Amino acid sequence: MWIVGFLLVLGPLVTVHELGHYLVGRWFGVKAESFSVGFGKELAGFTDKRGTRWKLSALPLGGYVQFAGDMNPAGQPSEEWLALPEEERAKTFQAKPLWQRALIVAAGPVTNLLVAIAILASFNLAYGxxxxxxxxxxxxxxxxxxxxxxxxxxxxxxxxxxxxxxxxxxxxxxxxxxxxxxxxxxxxxxxxxxxxxxxxxxxxxxxxxxxxxxxxxxxxxxxxxxxPVGPAEAVALSVRQTGDIVSMMVTGIQQIVTGRRPITELGGPIKIAKFSGEQLSLGWREYVWFAAMVSINLAFINLLPIPALDGGHLAFYAAEAVRRKPASPRSQEWAFRTGIAFVLALMLFVTINDVASLSLFGG
Structure with a gap:
């Protein structure tokens, strides 16, 4: 149940997150070289008429869309990008104006929020x-x-x-x-x-x-x-519910950071899998509601202003809009390397936390 619940909730939610990036990028004329569900070795895939390689990869813990020209963590122009013919360069991520790049990056977490709002609105419409x-x-x-x-x-x-x-x-x-x-x-x-x-x-x-x-x-x-509520009220109510859930997430993190809540409440992939299996065992309504919570969580985490996450990119774009020029490639490169190191360290910590909480290890 853990494995089934985990794959059924995380796979689709990560896919729609990346699909949000892909669709807005395609809308602005950015070529996507690959779209992967999962990381690592490709298990199956095909190439569409636009040249995008759609693939299913071995490690089902996420996914990504690779835009043309996006050749380094900071998404900055490189020598390889400058060497591209002008026609090809125009289809790359870096060639687009700042506002379009920001919308492409924001599209992933926004799509997760829209999925959660749609789920909650469906419940409101069905039950009142x-x-x-x-x-x-x-x-x-x-x-x-x-x-x-x-x-x-x-x-x-x-x-x-x-x-x-x-x-x-x-x-x-x-x-x-x-x-x-x-x-x-x-x-x-x-x-x-x-x-x-x-x-x-x-x-x-x-x-x-x-x-x-x-x-x-x-x-x-x-x-x-x-x-009973109508469609408009159901959506308005779901937007308010989503805002309340985000507020509770912020409160929970603040309490953990300040020591008012135990750090063992932080969870990673193992805990998500555990909760997924438990909610799946309760029935489809509880499970779909849980999926909405995870979708909001994915959006919230990705919007944090941490380099390497969507929120980190958006923070740099905001700074660029204010300064009227981007930060230096070197400073962005170091910021994103630091961000990746922080995210990996956090993932390692929450995974150890998850393992320690299992009854097998005395939790």
Missing amino acids: RLEIPPVVAMLVDDGAAAKAGIKVGDRILAVNGKPIEGFNEVPAMVAAYPGDDIVFEVERGGERLTYEFEIAAVKQRDRFGNEFLTGQVGIGSGSGRLV
């Missing part, structure tokens, strides 16, 4: 929008909210100053912030009351034995209902 009155229907006696003075029947008006329309908005504002202070504004008998207290940090274990740290305040809601 969850609507739960923002009223405290259940209260844990020794929970943080009860100790602060919140009571059953209180209507939640705002959390941390943000107005609340439905109880389903509250968990996202609590679960990701264990140990943080939180401010609840509630209405009780026509009176507006404010309570400030600390979110309890609780270590939970799911049905698969995975442990994670979550925030809880000890309140629960009453019954809700699913309200």
